[in-house]
Amino acid sequence: MTDPDVSGGTAWRRIADEIAAAIARGEHATGDTLPAATALAERYGVHRHTVRQAFRHLAEQGLVTVSRGRGTQVSPRRVAYPLGRRVSMRANLGRLGLVGSSRMLSAAQVDGEAEICATLGLENGARLWRVEGLSLADGTPMGTGTHWLSVARFPDFDAAFRDGGASMTAALKAYGIADYVRLSTRLTAKLASGREAELLEIEPGAPVMVSVAVDALPDLTPIHLVSSVFAGERMEMVVEPFAE
Structure with missing residues (x-):
């Protein structure tokens, strides 16, 4: 099947634009599953790969989530997450009207790598906590992180992190640290x-x-x-250098 060209753009772009407009009009609500690529291909008279390209474009825009076994679903709105001097995932999500939660995935003590130890002002090879967690907004996974802290300074941190509901703020309070600030944030993509x-x-x-x-x-x-x-389709970072 040869996909027809349309005035003003390719077939996949036309399909993507029409689906995006339908989402904007409320015809597809958050969590709704869109018709399968084969059904849309028949409707538009194109190859299913053309529809899949439209789905990929919509996913890059944060409008849909494409998952094996679940199809293509309308995504929650992309969260505009602020980066300021103080960064608390749950507090920031709460300001956006979302309920933040976290889960601890793993915790272990390791010999610290030179770069990490230097960043934390520790001797090379110092024992570090390596703790993995998952952050969610209204139950939707938003990010997964690996935390590094000094074992000597934070004994039993795995228990403090778990008992604090995988909240870094709550875990640090268990060691008498009621306030902390963000020194730096480096952002890349992959x-x-x-x-x-x-x-x-x-x-x-x-x-x-x-x-x-x-x-x-x-x-x-x-x-x-x-x-x-x-998840790039669910998050955007808003740098607020003077925000608390």
């Missing part, structure tokens, strides 16, 4: 690995944002490094 895709419930190879951040005490002593991966 394609999701198989495990990242499984945790975030996205397609392997989907675009994800990578954040490497360092938190410190108010006197700017670094205490925490976290490397996170966020």
Whole structure:
């Protein structure tokens, strides 16, 4: 089958634009499953690969989520997540009217790599906590992160993190740290690995944002490094350098 060209763009773009307009009009609600690629291909008189290209474009725009076994579903609105001097996932999501939650995935003590130890002001090879967690908004996975902290400074951190509901803010309060600040955040992008895709419930190879951040005490002593991966179709980072 030869896909017809249409005035003003290719066939896949026309299909994507029409679906996006239907979502904007409320014809497809959040969580709705769109018709299968084969059904839409028949409707538009195109090859199913053309429809799949339209779906990929919509996913890149954050409008749909394409998942094996579940089809193509209308995504929740993309979360505009603020990055300021103080970064608390649950507090920031709460300001956006979303309920934030977290789960601890794993925790282990390891010999710290040179770069991580240097960032935290520790000797090379110092014992570190390596703790993995998953962050959700209204029950939807948004990001997964690996946290690094000093074992000497934070004994039994695995228990504190678990008992605090996988909240870094709650875990640090267990050690008398009521306030901490963001020293730096480095943002890059990549394609999701198989495990990242499984945790975030996205397609392997989907675009994800990578954040490497360092938190410190108010006197700017670094205490925490976290490397996170966020679903690009669900999150956008808004840099607010003067925000608290």
